[in-house]
Amino acid sequence: MAVNAQRLPGRPTRGENVLDVRRIVETAWSLIDESGMSGLSTRTLAAALNVKSPALYWHVRNKEELLSLMMEHLLLDSLDGIPEDLHWKEWLQEVARRQRKLLLSHPDSGLIASLAPPSKRLRSHVFERVLSPLLESSLPPEVASAAAGGMAAFLLGWVIYEQRAETREFVKAYHDPGTAFELLMKSFVNGIEDTAGSIGRAASPPPKRSKPTPRSRARPAEAKS
Secondary structure (H helix, E strand, C coil), X not given: CCCCCCCCCCCCCCCCCCCCHHHHHHHHHHHHHHHCHXXXXXXXXXXXXXXXXXXXXXXXXCHHHHHHHHHHXXXXXXXXXXXXXXXXXXXXXXHHHHHHHHHHCCCCHHHHHHHCCCCHHHHHHHHHHHHHHHHCCCCCHHXXXXXXXXXXXXXXXXXXXXXXXXXXXXXXXXXXXXXXXXXXXXXXXXXXXXXHHHHHHHHCCCCCCCCCCCCCCCCCCCCCC
């Protein structure tokens, strides 16, 4: 008598709508584009994917994990195509430009980024990739990691400001957001460069001072006889 193999809860059977993480993430962003953060739930996502909720839970355990996957894929996409031989200052600025553009292409993405816990892949595949050109430069490791983390924090706050109608209008009353973003990025990387230089100077031993050559005293003139 044949024994049926035990089916794991939520695992799709043969013939059911097959899911993968990329499709789940792209559909989730489509729901955000249509209705914002309020329109995204595991229920609405399962309906948009034309699957039952248990099939979705096989890939994504809860909404928090879904948000992390959405940010992980968006930030990974932002790094594709950037030449890795750029000077570290240009590299960091180009990463920020691309991430800002992608984040602004989806409503509420700044809010999603602030709510999404950093996943293991975000730590190992995204942050390490951003950090690598900085570590390969002359920056001390602690300055490199502070620069990458600081730029990410600056970018997130900036995007949240731009995506809220009230704060966006407040910013636009004083300057063009894109122009100001470029100016602040340059100021940021120049400040990091100055900091790295001062750390390097502090770590270097002071130059040895050469001992002064003793002056020879003039011999008194001999009295003439």
